[in-house]
Amino acid sequence: MKQSAEKHTEHSAANGLPLLETRFERYGAVVLVLGLAVGSQFLSGYYVSLLTTITIFSLAAMGLNLLSGNAGLISIAHAAFMGVGAFTAAWFVIDMGLPLMAALFLAGIVTAGVGLLFGLPSLRLSGIYLILATFAAQIILYWFFEQALWLTKSPDGRPVGIASIAGFYFDDSAHYFLLVLAFTVAGGVVYLNLLRSGLGRSMEAIRERPVVAQLMGMNLQKTKLVAFAAGHFYAGLAGALYGWHLQFVATEAFNLMRSIEMLVLIIIGGLGSLSGAVLGAIFIVLTPELLDMAGNRLLDDVSVIAPMRLGIFGMLVVLFLLYEPRGMARSWRKLMRYLESKLFNMNSK
Amino acid sequence: MLQSIFYRTITIVFLLTAMLCFFPGCEPAEEEGTIRIGQITNRTGETSDVGIPLADGVRDAWRWINEQGGVRERPVRILERETGYNVPRTIAAFRELSGDYGVSLVHGFGTPDSEAVMDLATRAQVIYMPTSYDERFVNPEMAPYFFITNTDYSTAARSAVRYVAEQNGRLGLARNSGGFGMAPIGAIKDEAEKVGVPIVSEQDMSYTPTSAVQQSLAFRNADATHVWMGNTHTAMAVLARDLRRQESDAVIIGNIYAGDENFIRTAGSDAEGHLSLYGSVEYGDESAGMMEVIMQAGYRDPNTHYIRGWAQALLAAEVIGMAIDRELEITGENLRNMFYELEDFSPGGLVPPVNYTPEDHRPGQSSAIYQVRDGRWVKIWED
Numbered sequence: 001m002k003q004s005a006e007k008h009t010e011h012s013a014a015n016g017l018p019l020l021e022t023r024f025e026r027y028g029a030v031v032l033v034l035g036l037a038v039g040s041q042f043l044s045g046y047y048v049s050l051l052t053t054i055t056i057f058s059l060a061a062m063g064l065n066l067l068s069g070n071a072g073l074i075s076i077a078h079a080a081f082m083g084v085g086a087f088t089a090a091w092f093v094i095d096m097g098l099p100l101m102a103a104l105f106l107a108g109i110v111t112a113g114v115g116l117l118f119g120l121p122s123l124r125l126s127g128i129y130l131i132l133a134t135f136a137a138q139i140i141l142y143w144f145f146e147q148a149l150w151l152t153k154s155p156d157g158r159p160v161g162i163a164s165i166a167g168f169y170f171d172d173s174a175h176y177f178l179l180v181l182a183f184t185v186a187g188g189v190v191y192l193n194l195l196r197s198g199l200g201r202s203m204e205a206i207r208e209r210p211v212v213a214q215l216m217g218m219n220l221q222k223t224k225l226v227a228f229a230a231g232h233f234y235a236g237l238a239g240a241l242y243g244w245h246l247q248f249v250a251t252e253a254f255n256l257m258r259s260i261e262m263l264v265l266i267i268i269g270g271l272g273s274l275s276g277a278v279l280g281a282i283f284i285v286l287t288p289e290l291l292d293m294a295g296n297r298l299l300d301d302v303s304v305i306a307p308m309r310l311g312i313f314g315m316l317v318v319l320f321l322l323y324e325p326r327g328m329a330r331s332w333r334k335l336m337r338y339l340e341s342k343l344f345n346m347n348s349k
Numbered sequence: 350m351l352q353s354i355f356y357r358t359i360t361i362v363f364l365l366t367a368m369l370c371f372f373p374g375c376e377p378a379e380e381e382g383t384i385r386i387g388q389i390t391n392r393t394g395e396t397s398d399v400g401i402p403l404a405d406g407v408r409d410a411w412r413w414i415n416e417q418g419g420v421r422e423r424p425v426r427i428l429e430r431e432t433g434y435n436v437p438r439t440i441a442a443f444r445e446l447s448g449d450y451g452v453s454l455v456h457g458f459g460t461p462d463s464e465a466v467m468d469l470a471t472r473a474q475v476i477y478m479p480t481s482y483d484e485r486f487v488n489p490e491m492a493p494y495f496f497i498t499n500t501d502y503s504t505a506a507r508s509a510v511r512y513v514a515e516q517n518g519r520l521g522l523a524r525n526s527g528g529f530g531m532a533p534i535g536a537i538k539d540e541a542e543k544v545g546v547p548i549v550s551e552q553d554m555s556y557t558p559t560s561a562v563q564q565s566l567a568f569r570n571a572d573a574t575h576v577w578m579g580n581t582h583t584a585m586a587v588l589a590r591d592l593r594r595q596e597s598d599a600v601i602i603g604n605i606y607a608g609d610e611n612f613i614r615t616a617g618s619d620a621e622g623h624l625s626l627y628g629s630v631e632y633g634d635e636s637a638g639m640m641e642v643i644m645q646a647g648y649r650d651p652n653t654h655y656i657r658g659w660a661q662a663l664l665a666a667e668v669i670g671m672a673i674d675r676e677l678e679i680t681g682e683n684l685r686n687m688f689y690e691l692e693d694f695s696p697g698g699l700v701p702p703v704n705y706t707p708e709d710h711r712p713g714q715s716s717a718i719y720q721v722r723d724g725r726w727v728k729i730w731e732d
Contacts, residue, residue, distance in 0.1 A: 046445035053437065146526050156461035156528035157436075159468050173444070242437075248465040250436035288438075292431060303404065306392040306431035319359075 019192045024340040033185055040177045048173045049245075052180050054278075054285045056242045059184045061265050061277035062191045063234025068263070069272035070195065071227035072207030073122055075134040078235055078262040080141035083254030085111040085236025086243035087151050090160045100165050104183075104240050111236025112229040114141075119228030123221050126210075138256050145251045157251045163244040170244075180241050187234060188274055194230065203227055204272070268320045270327025279328040287313055382423045384669060384679055386411065387430070387446035387455035387475075389462070394434030395556060396581060399606055399654045400458060403480050404429070406658015407456050409646045411666075420666050421673040428452065436465045447473040453681045454478070454665055460529040463495075470494045474681040476688075478661055480654075482605065483532045487710040494681055496688050496710060498661045498700050499628040502604060503536035505716035506577060508732040509602045509626060510537055512718050513575045514544040521573035521599060522551040523564055523580065523588055530579040533604075537577060549573050554584045561591040569597035575624075578603045585623070586615035593619055600624055602718065610652035613721055620721045627719040627726050629656040629700050639663065639697030653726075656699050663696035664703065 020026045036055075040048055064078045085107040092103035118137040125133050146155040163170040163179070170176035194200045202223045205213035214220050243249040261284055269280020288309055295305025324331060388407055391400030411427050419425055428450055430442035439462035446452045447469070454476040457463045463479035463486065470477040470492070477495050479486055484503040486495040500508075513520050520541060524530035534551075541548050549571035552564040565588065568576055576592075576599050578585050585607040592599055601623045603612065608625020610632075616623075630637045632651040633644065639659065648655055668687035669679060677683040693702035703712035715732035 044445075045448035046441065049441045049444050053441070154464075154528055155526060155531055156464050159465075161468065246437055246440045246465065247468060248436070248440065250461060250465050252434075252436050252461050296428070296430075302429045302431045303390075303392060303408070306390075306433075309431075310393055316359075 019189065019196070022336075022340060024343070025336060028336070033181065037178055037181060040181075041174045043174065045173050048177050050285060050289060052173065052177045052245050053242075054281045055177070055180045055184045056238050056245060057262075057265065057281035057285060058278045059180075059187045059241070060235055060238035060262060061269065061281055062187055062274065063231040063238065064262050065266050065272055065274075065277050066191065066194070066203070066234065067227050067231030069266055069270075069276070070200065070207065071203040071224065071231075073119075073224060073227060074127075074131050074263070075137075075231075076131060076256070076259045076263055077118070077134040077138035077141065078231075079254040079256075079258035080138045081111050081115055081232045081235035082239030082242060082258075083145055083249075083251070084114050084141060084232075085239030086249040086254070087145065087158075088236070089240035090158055090243055090249050091151050094158075094160065100163055100244070104237060107240040108233040108237040111239070112233040115228045115232025115235070116225055119225055119232075122224050122228065135256075138259050142251070142255060145254065152249070152251060155251060157249045157253075159248045160243050161247060173245075176245065180245065183237065183241060187237070191234075191274055199223065199226060264317060266327075268317065268327060270329025270332075273327070273329040275332050276327045276329035279332055283328065287316065379426060380424050384420060384423055384425045385428060385450050385452045386425055386665065387428050387443075387450070387452040389439055389442050389446075389455060389457050390429055390431050391434040391458045391462075392431050394432075396434060396459065396606070398582070398611060399609070400434065402648075402650060402652055402655035403458070403658045405648060406655040406660075407662045408658075409643075409648065409655075410659040410662030413642060413646065414662070414666050420669045423673065425666075425669075432458075432462065434459055434462060436462050439463075440465055440469065443469055443473075443475075443477075447475045453679050453684060454669070456661060456665070457481075460532065461527070464528065467492045467495070470681075476665075476681050476684045478665060480657065480661065481529065483528070484536065485532075487712075489707060489710050492710070494685060496664075496685075496705060497712060498657060498664055498696065498703060499605065500626075500701070500713040500716045501711055502579070503533040504711060504714060505604065505626040505628075506533035506537045506579075507540040508716040509575075509577055509624075509718065510540040510546055511544055511732060512602070512624075512730055514546050516574065518574035519547050519549045519572055521549055521568040521571060521576040523554050523561075523568075523576050523578045523584075523601075524551070525556055525580045525584070526553050527556075529606075533579060554578075554580055554588065556581045557583050558587050561588040562595065564588060565591040565595040565597055568592065568599045569595050573597070573599045575599060576601045578607045580604075580607050582607055582609050582612035582615060585612050586619070589616045589619040589623055602626065605653075608719070608726075609654065610726075613724055613726075620724070623721050624729075625719045625721075625726060626716050627653055627728075628716075629653045629660065630698065631726055632656060637698035639699055643697075643699075660696040660699040663699070664694070667691070667694060667696065 020029060040051055060082055068074045088110045089103040089107035092098040092106055093100055121133045122130055145152050152158055163176055202218045205218055206220055206223055265280035265284045268283055270276025291305055291309045292302055295302045390404035391397050411425055415424055428446055432438035432442050443466045446455055457477050457479035460481040460483050463481050471494060475494060482497050482499050482501040484501050486492050486497055487501045550567045550573055552567055578601050585601055585603045588601060603625045605626055605628045608627055613620045634640055643659055668684050671687040672679055672683050688705045689707060695702040701713050717728050718730040719726040720729045
């Protein structure tokens, strides 16, 4: 009973209400973004690098959330599509001489197109069969990266140098973080808007009750294909931004393990929600780093911690699945509501 | 209830870890004059079977140097970052080491991760010493701050082709399709054409195959007498087994990471007679000056990778010592100039002598070939 009430609340948030439900959330989001923008300028390169990775992964996770969390089309090829975006953008900028901003958008569009192509089988597949189809996409695309040297230059990838827009070079990683943050915030706003639209509601309907949705007149094929295109646009854009963050488009950064990691990210973060994408990205990026840092700072010897890192990470994933199967986003919402009630109570007093 | 306990536990552990990580007082204290050296290792990722002994070799060598009083009485602090052969983590680690810790020298690992920091090392002017011997890393125009201890893959593979030419052999290629396996393919084909060795078959193999029947049949049907292998010891052991099963007489010439002690252990009797471009003296060879010290370290699983780890650290210590002798600041630029002043320097006698010039960072121009005889690597040919 309680669960269904919560589910109803989650869905109603996506059905025609404001982008963010409460004033607390709206102000909180603005403060968070401004805080990140300003705070990042005072951090060392390493911490900015972590923040940038988290932000890019959040953007990529929004795409996967749209596809798997909202539309219910489980994919284990998201990293490969990020790779399509990264290599395409590098090709547009370095080989074709296009400006970076144009290349980023074109990379998103090309990736959306490739996503559509691989999405066609999804019209006839679902469940475990669809997962296998996306597995095939991951294998094919990764093989393509290793073989298509006209695009990737070497099987390991290609350097892309420092990002620049209209003569301004992002040689300070904190400045590049601002660009990434701007894209991610924009991506978040579009994501929330999409969920409120008829299309977003159709996605959730086909995830929950595909037959009923079709009986109600929803176009199943169109909705699925749009989910594939939109989800992979996010992947392509995030992949391109990732390339310039690393200043190297590495084939290995888009392997099957990274795709599975992305799926773990949205499940642990919370399927179908914006906060889930962000919280999952924080978890995926920070957990191994914190474990390493603890090893370095406490023992000055990472060799003790490193072999345990994967085990601890795996254990945490299992614990999350056991105790919070609906993701960190749900607990985050509860925490926000608790804080909000406390703050407003204090104010009213 | 359980959920609440779970969250409280996770939150407490997370906060404690974060405090430990971010609280400046937790950073280990450093003596005055300490030299910071970075080390990027692979202890958990793919090919960690060689990553671990390489990392431990470097670490044990620096530990021994510190026990002797450091480099010219200056202690050395090794800052290890384990990145699991993961390119993004390697880039983040390099930025942390060069930016936040201001190191002037970093010990690195494999091909894709080292390739990814090439530009960063140039911009930061930080010496980077990978244990991948890719041809690009010895080109000062591409990687002016990269220095390796062993003959690069392409030069070594050319030696292998010349060896096959001396045997009037027919060469097959069994390489991994990644950068590490593909790197010397162009050089092999060029050299084969030059010395008249026919390349009769080119096969792809993953790093951890379970079968090489198709490849073995291809080599047998093409009458290959030798098979150059750019891969791992696992792949080489599988190929050795399946060549025997398919009744092929082809002899494998493994590159430095394929033909090692693990190959002999994995392949067992199938290893006999196969060859390697083995890059160091064998463990226990006391003709090498440092071998006694290395043996005293009592490493649990000593092999050529562990020895090359030692050699790399000893080489780094040598150039740092030279810079201190000249009262130079320990910067990447000054260390780079010290590398150029080395003349036929063999670190601890563990690897062949190295020489570098501003135009050519290849430490050597040729390679020796070793053969498995009675379960040991024995040098049989020198270019």
